[in-house]
Amino acid sequence: MVSAAATTAPATGKRVPKPRADALRNRERIVAAAREMVVEFGAEVPIDEIARRAGVGNATVYRHFADRADLLRHVVLSVMDSVTEHAERALAVADADPDASFGALRTFVHAAADERIGALCPMLTAGFDKDHPDLLAARDRLEAGTEGLMERARAAGQLRTDIAVGDLMVALSQLTRPLPGIACLDIDRFVHRHLQLFLDGLMAPARSELPGAPATLEDLRQA
Incomplete structure (x- = not known):
């Protein structure tokens, strides 16, 4: 039985940790902030402005999104x-x-x-x-x-x-x-x-x- 803190990756069969609740909240805040800023300023809004609106650092944005x-x-x-x-x-x-x-x-x-x-x-x-x-x-x-x-x-x-x-x-x-x-x-x-x-x-x-x-x-x- 897989614990609540882990899931099994289908491709490898290895157990991988579930995202922490605070990490999921950060991800949701980043997406919500990006939605707001795209509406206000267009699709070229700087990433650092999105991070600021979400209340996180640039590094946090790039931990969740490749680019x-x-x-x-x-x-x-x-x-x-x-x-x-x-x-x-x-x-x-x-x-x-x-x-x-x-x-x-x-x-x-x-x-x-x-x-x-x-x-x-x-x-x-x-x-x-x-x-x-x-x-x-x-x-x-x-x-x-x-x-x-x-x-x-x-x-x-x-x-x-x-x-x-x-x-x-x-x-x-x-x-x-x-x-x-x-x-x-x-x-x-x-x-x-x-x-x-x-x-x-x-x-x-x-x-x-x-x-x-x-x-x-x-x-x-x-x-």
């Missing part, structure tokens, strides 16, 4: 996981009450906006490994939750049929993309107002015919 790319990947994963959890909770509501499907979609979109998913966009540059296995797995889970939620609203006759998940994600990312270095204390008020206007436009029956074709996530990846 900037590793840290930013975990920031992206943190945001994706949080957004996916919102989608899955909303999906459970829609499954329990199909008449509440569009309301569940609204709740998800506003919750996702609060996660600042638009802050991910500047990080997804040429030097960012978008095909890392962890990111691919997180992306698949997010897509499944979001597409499932939209399908429930569509099946209930509440979501217009000429909208795909890519359309939703484009609007959500654009409306929540921060302006690095610009302090706008009331930005949330405008974000949620404009998201509500956008969501009203998604409701069935459609009031106009949209130009072009619905945007899928594959379309966005190829763009």
Whole structure:
């Protein structure tokens, strides 16, 4: 039996110590600080500033993350996981009450906006490994939750049929993309107002015919 202080590494069969509670807290603080500072100042924020915001030293950051790319990947994963959890909770509501499907979609979109998913966009540059296995797995889970939620609203006759998940994600990312270095204390008020206007436009029956074709996530990846 493995003690509470150790686990077994699958590849070697050797027992390795579990991370200490304070080490896990430091890691969480670093990721949280990096998320905040990327939103405020952009993806090029210095590591030492992130360390200062997290209340740790630079050496602690590099004990947990090999380099900037590793840290930013975990920031992206943190945001994706949080957004996916919102989608899955909303999906459970829609499954329990199909008449509440569009309301569940609204709740998800506003919750996702609060996660600042638009802050991910500047990080997804040429030097960012978008095909890392962890990111691919997180992306698949997010897509499944979001597409499932939209399908429930569509099946209930509440979501217009000429909208795909890519359309939703484009609007959500654009409306929540921060302006690095610009302090706008009331930005949330405008974000949620404009998201509500956008969501009203998604409701069935459609009031106009949209130009072009619905945007899928594959379309966005190829763009």
